[in-house]
Amino acid sequence: MDSTSKMHSIDEFRETSDHAVSRQPEEKMEGRDVNKLSEEMSDMNLDQWKQDVMSGLRVLSVKISAAGTREEIIAAGSDVESILDQLEPIKAETNESQKRKIGISLLESLNNALYANIGRLGRNTDFLDLVVNFGTRAISFLPKGHSGTTDWYFNLGQTYRFRYDLSRAADDLDASIKYLAESLAMTPRNNPKIIMRLDTLGRAYSDKCQCFPEFEVLTASIENLSSAISLAVQGELTIPSVLNYLGGLYLLRSHINKGNELDDIDKAKEYYTHATNHAQETENYPIYLHNLGRSFHLRFKRLGRAEDINTAVDSQIKALEMTHSNDSNLASRLHSLGDTYQTRFASFGSIEDCDHAIGYHEQALSLAPESTPNRACYLSSLGNSYMERFIQLGETEDIKKAIEYQTQAISLTRSDDPDLFGRLNNAGISFRSRFNRFGFLDDLDKAIEYQEMASHLAMKVGRELSSVLFNLGDSYQVRFLRLRRKPDLEYAIGLQVRAVNLTPDSHPNKSNLLDSLGVSCALRFSLKTMLGSLDDINKAIEYQTLAVQLASQKHIKLHTFLSNLSLSYQTRFKHGDPASREDIDAAIEWANQAVGLTPDENTDKYKWLTNLGNAYADRFHLFQEPEDLDRALEAHARAISLAPDGHQLKATLFMNLAISYLHQYKQSENQQALDHSINYLRKAVECQGGHPGDKFSAARLCASLLSSNHRPGAIEAYQVAINWLHRVTWLGDLTATTYYHIFQVNDFFAEAAATAIHGQEYHLALEWVEEGRSIVWRQLLQLKAPVDDLASINPTLAEDIKQVADELYNTITETTASPVDPSKPYLQSQNYYFAAVPKHHRLVYRYDALIEQARKTPGFENFMRPKKGPELAQCAKSGPVVIITAHQSRCDALILLPNQINIKHVPLPNLFRRPALKLYIHNRENSLHTWNIDELTGYRGIRLRAKPDQFEIMLADLWECVARPVLEALGYLASKMDDLPHIIWSITGPLSFLPFHAAGDYSKPRMRLFNFAVSSYNPMLSVLLRPQPPSHIHSRIVAIGQEATLGQALLPCTKEELDSIKSHTKAPVEFTQLEGHKATATAAESAMQECDWIHLACHATPCSYNPMASAFWLHESKLELRQIIQNPLKNKGLAYLSACQTAAGEEPLPNESAHLASGMLIAGYYSVIATIWGIFDKDAPLVADKVYAQLIKDGQMDYTQSAMALHKATGELRQKVGEKEFARWVPFIHIGL
Known part of the structure; x- marks a missing residue:
């Protein structure tokens, strides 16, 4: 079900032109040398100020020519300001004044003295500041209509652009565009300078749109350049460089021009074509040809036409062949050609294309110095190519390099870089791909972390959103398959639906999106008892059928779409009319097509064979046609032979083959088939990698077969299964998910214990029964287990374990009652679940590592391991x-x-x-x-x-x-x-x-x-092993009653019940009573911390889908079990829960005791009185009165007699109402000591 998709970062939309404007001004202005001016000034008998200006010019000219340090440049700047101050009086002169003309001539000489050094100091910020300040002030001296104004504006615009190259300040770029545009507007259309000015303005617009790609800015830039080109064409001028820039602007706008992107791509292609047609014999021809290839590349990404991507490759190869080895554009052309090969590989699957891509990307990277801004781009693309080759061939070294290069690229990318989201997205795909192969959950968490960041950035940038959402949805889908968490699947579907809606049917990636959405719908249908509606599987088939129809016969993912469609038909067959063959026949047909389209060297082929084998096995199971079973065995055997060693699905493949042999054994009773089945189940358990759930299932089935066929090794196999089950119900799961896994293995421990008892291994049976009971409660107790013994040996390690365990405990209890709200937008960050899961996993990894470290300490080999039988046997006191x-x-x-x-x-x-x-x-x-x-x-x-x-x-x-x-x-x-003796019953199943x-x-x-x-x-049993607090230390009791609760029936007897308790409390016993508006959840929590006993007379509600959300109904609030256990209580005595069904377990989870009464036991109370169903309101005061009369005597509270007290109280109730009035007295039970 791999539906990965790649989306590479967008290249800079233009390359630096080979005929870049010189850093010299376009020409010298009509100034004269200082000596000639001196003669004229003398002849004209001008005032002394003229001589002062000339003197300053001479000194300044020398200073500027020699300046190199910052101090020298700043000193020259002061001289420039001084000369401008001296020239200030000429502004008052008329335009025809000889004095003003001489002053303007002096100003032009100063301009030439500065720009004569622009080539030498053009990368010096202090010098550019000097020239910008001079030019800005000098323009104010020019009389209206001065013939040189266009040159002044052009040079100032260029200087601003030079400074922008260093500062990257938006204000500099805006000023550059302003002055260059004004210069161009004043330039006659027949002026030969028009070409260079159009070219320079195009560059400035290019820089502006590359860094700030706003639709309005791009559109304005396109309109300005289009108008300029139109005027130039009317004057019979050809401007290929500006045509190139205009094509680049259209190409850039295509990324944010929603709904019209193809029009912009075609326009870009048109202008690039014109540029190449007008420049075939020029040195710039490779630039335009390369960019033309890029436009065909993007057109292919939008339409998926093979002729476009082939043209792109040919154009860029030709451009590269014409590029000199010392050309500054060589690296960017190598990189761009690598990207084009990569796109063709991703679409058509020729491994040769991927090898070419890697080769060109490596060459590009080798030419990029460490400090070059493009290095991050080159690293990312090289990583993407290795990632794609790994997905195709499965070589471990490829994914290692992919992640290395992609993470390097991210580290070099600024947070405001518009390409960051693409690099994060692609790195996420790599981490997910490595998880798919090796099954390390931290890789999947990292994938989701990166892709979540990418989705938020993509929304800000406004491009490629559907691709990013699609990939993020795929990662959540994969995590659902691993952890079976409902929120992951619902979130995945939400993301995938959005991605599909954002993508037109003509987009070549639409089939990928539809297929992945179909997979998610099929998964939700498969879990319909918990999640989905019955129409999900029909939607899945609809989406996946459309995906197949939209994909071309050469689409690289076509076999994936066919196989996934086959899986959906298989799923519907299993839940449809058992007598109908239509769906299973269709499943087999599509699976066969997928296998037939896929060469053996493709790393996914084993998956398609597995699906085909399962389809044949399903059909055999129903119709018992031997040839179907033979085909299933053949397909599964081929799948195993093609799957790489160490792949996490290898265990599943062995198990599938084992099950097919088991079918054969049941049909023929051939012992050799049974031998094969057991052998492959053992291989499934022993092979490297694999989902813990698959390993558990294989070990369990193996143990069952050994036991039922009276073969040796059954007990050992059950122990192996239990060891794997520990990893299925691990602390890294949220509680609701753990309950789901427990439901899946509900009777396993009873099965294992039955085998152990049959073998007279009673202590082992006791261990297994205990391990199968109250798994969630036991996990919470483990996190609160004391570490005093370890602290005496290694106090630092013990403190670390305690700290992490406390954090983990809080994380579990916080996230338990925070399910995703499907009605809320799936990209809202309000959902605590998505923030909590990565943190929770990190804590579990840390906790597990610390526990393993502790077990290496001599004498602590069994630290935090389940208790052994002999130790558990001591719980009877x-x-x-x-x-x-x-x-x-x-x-x-x-x-x-x-x-x-x-x-x-x-x-x-x-x-x-x-x-x-x-x-x-x-x-x-x-x-x-x-x-x-x-x-x-x-x-x-x-x-x-x-x-x-x-x-x-x-x-x-x-x-x-x-x-x-x-x-x-x-x-x-x-x-x-x-x-009477006291029996504590521990009932299973x-x-x-x-x-x-x-x-x-x-x-x-x-x-x-x-x-x-x-x-x-x-x-x-573990609860009975806890140290028991002495009863004499207890002296405080809180009684909470809620007679009227919104939406619930009245409980009129609660006041009488609480009064009866109060009547038994004499000093020194302290009695606190909370009723009505005082009985809030907050007040109850506080009272539980302060008081030793608690009595709750109110309504209560169990929660079947999330027992931790079971709650007591108090005043305008609920007190949830999650809140109670989040703050563990110490040395508490009795919790009397006089509410409905406080000890009613959940039918799907009979061994979990997932109810309020057990929760109170886990929270810190040692004795609990509760009810297994509803009670008569009028019976509650009677029973409570009799219980407390036994437990509180002479000012002493003794919770250790709770069981006997309840026994006597219900006995009196029986005598009053009649023995066979079971509904009246049976609900009251005692739990604990």
Whole structure:
């Protein structure tokens, strides 16, 4: 799906003419030497001032001729001002006054004395300042209608231009154009000086438009020069140099003349043609011929016609052949010809053209001194050529050189240079290309960083915007493929749509844009359960079909368009009518065309073969035609043979072939096919490079095949898969993306644990179960893990880890609830997500490097690694911890007992065959609850809707299949205890949604779990290993109630609930109550920091697509889980969440415990009382009253008795409402210690 596109920087629009105007004035004015003037002055018996002026002129002439240092030039300037002061009186004389005529003659002599040194001092700023000041003041001496005025204006205009060459000041250039234009306006059309003056003014306009390419300025420049040329032609004068400048102006305007750029290019070509026709026998002919070739080059970029680019190459080659080795234009002509070859290569794919481009660009660079302004341009173009050759041939050295030259070019480019955006854009393409090959994510981040800057600059410059947006969109599309983040794909589509809309159908790049947009639409359709609408795949096919139609048969990307179109047809086939062959047949046809058009040496051919093999495999899977499977195997084998070693897609290729062999095995039961499948899966895992997700999938499938076919090595393969999964769910992902990856591997850990249990590897099974639970919470806990042991050995490293971990923790929690708003323009920088992602990745790279450094310290080899089984087994402190694992193949209980490392294993009946789990799987929404807010008065949130008999059957199944076997294994059924034991349940997989604490056979006496044990739940074992704060240090509790919330049902009993809590708080217990307008999110956050316990009586809302955005509804605000965990709490006790569904997990993520209750546990509370669905509003005060009556006694707060207190409170509620009123008492649960 590589849809890269290149856009090179625009060359300077003209070359310096070989007949450049001399730095001498165009002619000497009619002055006379000082001695002759002296004689005339004496004869005329003029006043003494005349003698003083002549004396000063003599001295000044000598001074100027000898001046070289700044001080000498400044001194000469003072003398010039003195002479002008002496001549000032002649302004009062009449035009016919002899005295004025003599004064003007003296002024002209002074002018000649200055300009006689312009060749020697013309690159000296101080001297040019002197001459400009003199000329500006001298013009005021000239009488109206003076015959030499045009010469004075011309020389002053030229001097300003000379000074602009050094200062690059816009004011100097404007002044130059002003005086040159006035000089030209005063010059008769038949004056032989007209040609040089037109030429000089053309140069000035050229400089102006090159540096400040505004449409109005260019248009005015074109009109002025066109008028001048028109007058000159009427006088039968030929001015090829001015025709050349005019062509250059049209060429430059074409870049910003939206909608009419082709007209300007054609005009440029017309004027360049006229210039060459009038100068074939002159020394300037190579200049005009070269520029004519450039106009054909740009015309090709706009129309894509082969004859234009061929003419461009021929013209520029001929111009280069006529260029002398010492010509100052040689480097620029070499560079321009290299660009033209590069364009032809990018369009038609002849590697010979790319080699020519590199050769010419290298020659140009070798001729450019370090200080030349063009060096950055030459470096960038050379880098672009190496980049294009890498994309074609895949040679590592080429992309290394490409990035080296392109980054050098950027470093040499001024921030206000109009070509900077193109250089950034192209460097971004190189970084993305290197990522496509090797898979290093920092390359992709760098690509996006460069191309984001390029897009903003392109909008300011006003040219090539569609190309820049297209490339930026492609980079976001690639990052979506790597990280599966929704905002990346939506942003890519927004950019691509804009690029398509900015580009006319006649533009040769339109097919590239359409194809890439089609790929993005197809990707969004593939994720339709999370993102897209069902018409996305139809749009994809529409766009990609048009891309194929617009592309010529010789288009270098045609095979890409065909293969991507094939992929879209494959995707639609998979989601369409399974009995219809039309889409899969079309997919195979287009894929075959793509393969047939691509030579074996093309680095993309393996991709097209892979797509073809997958299409054949899809058709075989449905229609079972053996020849399709044979073709799939052949295509995948060829793809592997053509893919370069180390390519990040190599793992995918091995896996595709392995799956095809697996199909063959399932069809024929041929053991050799199974051997091949396992072998290629191992190769997929072991090969260099590759997406971690592909490696994980290959290792998992390999482990599954080994296990199901009773072959050795399954446990080792599962461990390899888990190691790769760590890199799939890495810290570099934002939380919502991590949840997506977890969803993709939802039952993997249960599968792995089942295999380990089968092999009696109970500690290993415990490790794997723990690794598969609450992955996001565990990552956050890791970032807050103490580093005290390391600090005693290496305090500096420990402090660095803590600092980076804190920053990373804040970054994760900040970005979690900041999704892209698709309704906002995609180029708005308001979106925090796009600024946060690169920072987040940089922090992760730094954190990973520091952790690896710590692991090299003796004794810290397992620093921050997942805990091993024996260590996890010690989490049972005051009672048993029971882990329930459930997989299609088996169900088991692993029991951890205090002070024991060994694990007690209890096999359980397969719940997947029992009504309890069937009820959950097939009818969960209707049987357990509805996800709509219940509007019936008296409920807080979601109401239980199961039919009583169905629910009772489910609870009986849980008793018979889980609770009873576990109680028997613990000996709790046979003995009667005064104090009930406390069991902490850790439930995995889909069972985690079921109310185990209510398990029981309600048709028989006493056969209920609550009669034999107090039950708690726990999201992960690591939480139980945290040091537990003593309860006696707690003395402050905050109770927050919100009776009325906008858009939510009234909760009239919240005041009664809070009053009941207050009634139990006696000194020294401090009680804070927040209600109504005082119960804001800010106030709640502050109270959580200050108080030891918290009670929340309000509405709450889970967030299925982003659990971190789950929230409590408070006064005119929400308190999100993200905000709570962003500021970790220390040594807290109880969090009582008397709100709806605060412990309701999300169905797609059963192992994550991604709800408010677990979030409070992670935030720093050790005990949480919560609800798994809606509760009766009037029940809340009763339960709270009974709980706090147990936990607060004699001024002492004891959170460690929370589980027992809730057990007794719900027992009293059961007695009041009836045992089978499950909706009333079952929702209340305890989590934690």
